[in-house]
Amino acid sequence: MTEPKRLLLGILLATGAGWSLLVWMPLTKLGPAGPGGAPFGRAAVGGRIYAANGCASCHTQVVRPANLGSDIARGWGARRTTPPEYREEHIVPLGVLRLGPDLANVGERRTDVRWYYRLLYDPRTIFPGSLMPSYRYLYARVPLLGTPLPDALPLAGRAALAPGFQVVPRPEARALVAYLLSLQRVPPAEADQSQ
Amino acid sequence: MAETSECEETPVRAGTRDAVSSLRVPVLGLVVPAAVWLWVASILALLGSLKLVDPRFLGTWGWLTFGRISPAAFLSFVYGFGIPMGLCAVLWAVTKGGRLPLPGGRWFLASSFLWNLGLWSGITGVLAGESRSLSWLGLPTFSLPSLGMAYLLSAGWLVAVLVRRWEESSLASRFLLLGLVWIPWAGGAAALWLHDPSVRGVAIGSLEWWFNDGLLYAGLGAFALGAMHLLLPGFLGRPASFAGLGRWAFWAWVLFANLAGMAHLVGGPFPLWMVSTGVSSRFLLWAAAVAIGLGFWAAARGAPAEGKQWDPGWHFLRFGMGSFLVAAGLGAVLVLPAWSRYVHYTVLEEAQLTLFLYGFLGMTFFALLYTILPRVLGRSWPSVGLAKAHFLLSSYGISFLAGLLAVGGLFQGVALDNAEVPIHEVILSLLPFLRSAAAPAMALLAAHAVFGLHLLWLLVESGANRREGEKAALPGVAMEGARTP
Numbered sequence: 001m002t003e004p005k006r007l008l009l010g011i012l013l014a015t016g017a018g019w020s021l022l023v024w025m026p027l028t029k030l031g032p033a034g035p036g037g038a039p040f041g042r043a044a045v046g047g048r049i050y051a052a053n054g055c056a057s058c059h060t061q062v063v064r065p066a067n068l069g070s071d072i073a074r075g076w077g078a079r080r081t082t083p084p085e086y087r088e089e090h091i092v093p094l095g096v097l098r099l100g101p102d103l104a105n106v107g108e109r110r111t112d113v114r115w116y117y118r119l120l121y122d123p124r125t126i127f128p129g130s131l132m133p134s135y136r137y138l139y140a141r142v143p144l145l146g147t148p149l150p151d152a153l154p155l156a157g158r159a160a161l162a163p164g165f166q167v168v169p170r171p172e173a174r175a176l177v178a179y180l181l182s183l184q185r186v187p188p189a190e191a192d193q194s195q
Numbered sequence: 196m197a198e199t200s201e202c203e204e205t206p207v208r209a210g211t212r213d214a215v216s217s218l219r220v221p222v223l224g225l226v227v228p229a230a231v232w233l234w235v236a237s238i239l240a241l242l243g244s245l246k247l248v249d250p251r252f253l254g255t256w257g258w259l260t261f262g263r264i265s266p267a268a269f270l271s272f273v274y275g276f277g278i279p280m281g282l283c284a285v286l287w288a289v290t291k292g293g294r295l296p297l298p299g300g301r302w303f304l305a306s307s308f309l310w311n312l313g314l315w316s317g318i319t320g321v322l323a324g325e326s327r328s329l330s331w332l333g334l335p336t337f338s339l340p341s342l343g344m345a346y347l348l349s350a351g352w353l354v355a356v357l358v359r360r361w362e363e364s365s366l367a368s369r370f371l372l373l374g375l376v377w378i379p380w381a382g383g384a385a386a387l388w389l390h391d392p393s394v395r396g397v398a399i400g401s402l403e404w405w406f407n408d409g410l411l412y413a414g415l416g417a418f419a420l421g422a423m424h425l426l427l428p429g430f431l432g433r434p435a436s437f438a439g440l441g442r443w444a445f446w447a448w449v450l451f452a453n454l455a456g457m458a459h460l461v462g463g464p465f466p467l468w469m470v471s472t473g474v475s476s477r478f479l480l481w482a483a484a485v486a487i488g489l490g491f492w493a494a495a496r497g498a499p500a501e502g503k504q505w506d507p508g509w510h511f512l513r514f515g516m517g518s519f520l521v522a523a524g525l526g527a528v529l530v531l532p533a534w535s536r537y538v539h540y541t542v543l544e545e546a547q548l549t550l551f552l553y554g555f556l557g558m559t560f561f562a563l564l565y566t567i568l569p570r571v572l573g574r575s576w577p578s579v580g581l582a583k584a585h586f587l588l589s590s591y592g593i594s595f596l597a598g599l600l601a602v603g604g605l606f607q608g609v610a611l612d613n614a615e616v617p618i619h620e621v622i623l624s625l626l627p628f629l630r631s632a633a634a635p636a637m638a639l640l641a642a643h644a645v646f647g648l649h650l651l652w653l654l655v656e657s658g659a660n661r662r663e664g665e666k667a668a669l670p671g672v673a674m675e676g677a678r679t680p
Contacts, residue, residue, distance in 0.1 A: 004358040004372065011373055011449055015380050015409075018453025021472065022405035023388065026465070027398035038395070051328035054262015060540055064462030068536050071462075073614035081464045083397045090392070092399040093328055094463060098540035098611065099247075099625075101618050131622055133250045137257035 030083040038088035039182055046179025047091035049172050053135065060095030061104040061183070075109065076102040077185065085185040099131055107183040114151075116177040117169050121153055138173035141165055215293040215571060221286055221303035222571050223654075225279040226564065228311045230647050232275020235318070237640040239268035244636045247629045258322045266333050267321045272552060273331060273415065274314055274342070278378070279307070280560035281418030282349055285371045287567050288425055289356045299352055306349035313341030329403050331410045332385055339386050343379070350375050366434070366441045370421035373449060377413040381406055397464050404456035411551060412452035412480060419519075419559040420448075420487060423512060426566055427494060430509050435490035436497075444486035451476040451483070458530040461539060477527040484523035491516050507582035511562035514590050518554025522547055537612050542625065543604025546597045553639065554593045561585075561646070568650075572657035581649040585642050592638035599635065603628025 001009075039047060050056070063077030071077065081104055086092050095102075110116065118125060121139055123132040139153070144166045152166040161167065169177070243265040245252050253259050282303075290297050317338030320326065325335035334342070354375050362368050385406045388394050394402070424441075428434050435441060457465065457473025495513070525547040529538050538544065565582065569575045576582055603625050610621040 002361070003363060004361050007369060007372055008376065010446065011376055012380070014450045014453050015377060015413075017450070018405055018409065018456075019381075019384060021454065021469070022401045022457060023398055026401045026469070027394060027396070030397055030466070048327075049324075052263075052324040052326055053257075053260060054266060054326070054328060056328050057262045057265050062463050064536075064539075068462040068532060069539070070612050070614040074618075080462070083464045086397045086400070086464060088395055090395050090399070091327065092395075092397060092403075094400045094403075094460070095540065096330070096459075097542065097545065098607075099622060127619060130619070131247065131250055131626075133246065133261050134255045135257075135260070136255040137260075 026083070038090070039179070042175045042178035043182040044090075044179075046175035046177070046182075047089070049138075049176045050179055051091050051093060053176075055103075056093035056095045058097060058099035058132065059093075059101070059103045060098055061092075061102065062094050063102060063104050063185075071102060074101070077105045081185050103180065103183055104185050105183060107181040111181070113177055113181070116180055117151065117153060117173065120169075120173060120176065121167065122159060125159070135173070138170050138176065139167050140170050141167055214290060214296045215573070217297045217300050218286060218290055218293055218571050221297065221300045221307075222283060222567070224304045224307040225283050225286075226568070226650070227654075228307060229276045229279040229283075230650055232271050232279075232314070233643050234647060236268050236272035236275065237636075237643045239264045239271065241633070241636045241640050243268055244629070244633045248633050257324060263322050263324065263326070266326065266328070266330070267318050269552070270321060270331070270333060271314070271318055272557075273410070274317075274334070275311075277415045277418070277552075277556055277560070278346075279310070280556075280563065281371075281374050281415060281422075282353065283567070284418055284422035284425060284560075284563055285353045285357065285375060287563070288367055288371055288421070289353060289360055291360070292429075293567075293570055295360065298356070302352055303349050306345045309341050309345035309348065313338045313345060317342065327389075329389070329399075330407045332389065332403060332406055336390065343383065343386070346379055346382075350379060364438065364442070365424075366438065366445065367421045367424035369442075369445050370417045370424060370448075373445075374414055374417035374421060377409060377417065377452075381409050381414075400460065400463065401457065401465065401469070404459045405453070406456070407459070408456035409453055412455060413449065415556050416452070416519075416551075417448070419515065419556050422559055422563045423491065423516065426508065426512060426562060427491070429566060430506070430512070431494050431497075433494055433497075435487075436493035437486070437490045440486045441490050444483040447479055447483040447486075451479045455480055455526075458526075461530055461532060461535040474527075474530050474532075477530055481523045481527040484520055488516060488520045505579055505583060507576070507579075507586055508562045508565040510586050511558045511565060514586075515555050515557075515559035515562060518550045518558065518593070522551040522555055525550070537608035538604055539608075541604040541607040541611065542600045542629070543608065546600035546604060549593065549600060550597045553589070554597065558589065558593075561589075564650075568653060572653065574653060574657040576649065577652045577656055578649065581645055581652075585645045585649065588638050588642035588645060592635045592642055595635035596632055596639065599628045599632045603632075 038044070061081075063071045063079070063081045065080040066072050072079065115126070119132075120135045122134045122136070123130045124134070141161065142149075142165070144152075144164050148166050149168050151168050153168070155161055155167060242253065242259065243261060246259075246261045246264070250261070257263075286297065286303075287293070289295075314334075317334035320335035320338060321333060325337075326333045327335075354372070357368060357372060357375070385402060388402060389399070424435055454472050454476040457469045458477045460473065461470050463470070528534060529544065529547060565576065606628070607621060607625040610616045610624050611618075
């Protein structure tokens, strides 16, 4: 065999080794499916909104074990996350950087839909001076006819609108919040017991 | 400049001019758009860092939200600048430094056109909110066919020519071959699998990181190492030392670059054996990097002292190799569980990435450009001052950027590890570093602007030069690298 052929074969084999260890093995071997199956409906759409807007640039979705960080002590999860809890998801934003809290279980600790709407519209009304950007483009300003819509944001002070208008979440914001609420990672065994 | 000394070794022969001019179109087809992408990347990176100075900066326009521009900046650098520069290095290698003609130069133009078309649509797509947030796999689906076709068009051709003109036991050719074939193999496989609905769950995470580290080490890193080995004889008059060690390092590089990605997932939802494979692979990559570095510095030490003229190529190359060693070392040390506990998910990891991308890849590719463009265009760089300014701005910019992020990351990591410190205060302790990082980011943008201007000047001058040359029709007018005042 000539040298270039040997090299090409070697590179192909090494790439294949990486492939089978890091893609094929996890796909076929890592744990049984989690409870509840894949996210569907709004939550699934919301996962795509989460990815498209780069929330993962600042937020992770991994709870590390207690010996590898303060994740559990901070209340980001009761235990480390395990493979079955991600089993059915198509968007797996484990994340790269923590400029904000971990969101692996945020749906467990924050359960109020309106709180999320307010957070995404203007994070600084909830966390003054926060680094989190505001996502106003996920909201619509619509005329106020009679009583405000149930989802209209309570805006006051400098954020207040001209009279006759209200701000409501667009479908994207609703989907994103549905997704955030769905983020409750429970291992399969425990989910079985609680049923 | 070093070119002058090489000119003496390889006197301009009849036919060489044709060979060099057959490179002009393909090289410029790669370099000019790459310079534009470099600008795009630096502007996006600067906007991103300004958004961290004040999140209200530029308002709340979806297209410019932090989570979209920061991946867009990285993607434009890697796919807009890095990969075309890698192909440029291969072009230089297969024509033996412009001594052999390049068949099929027009295909490269077509390929470059398709590539840039795909990339513009891809980056626009990321900014428009079409990304799946998968790091280096984050370009939207609709941009992939064009990118894939473009890459196959030029890389398929280049592999064929590289193999036909194979140089036995040349390290440069080995690394370049690795870069050329790894990217389409792995990229194609990853893109196909990601679009298969049965692929889901944590496998997507490990797929993402297999590709991320592979692209950095086995793809672009291999291109840059190939370029380094290609350029070294021109600067020093001899190849890297310890060739046997170098070949060993190459094989280590091939294998472990494919396994290193798991190191990012320390503490993640993966079995221990996967994570420890990743961590040990990062260490073995570091060992290979040290072996390559030894070959480089040993050759450089034995070289004659620098001539009286300041050679930009050599300075960029040295800085690139320095960053390479530091980045590879950090890449290994930071993933050790004892460290990872503190520094994982902090900006210290961004510091390592900055060093690798801008310090190693960027600077090495600049060394390539400073060396080959004068020969391809038959005209030396018009201004030593501008080259110096480019070098100083980028070397200080990169060092300060990486330094600030590294120290900031340590503060962030120690504070994050203490559960008593609320997240808001963690970020407060990090903010001074993030805010000051906007200054080196600006220096980098200025450096790339200086480079762009210098390139433009060179192109304009060489265009004028060429017309004169054609009129006079004198052989040997375009003396390589010889600056006639």
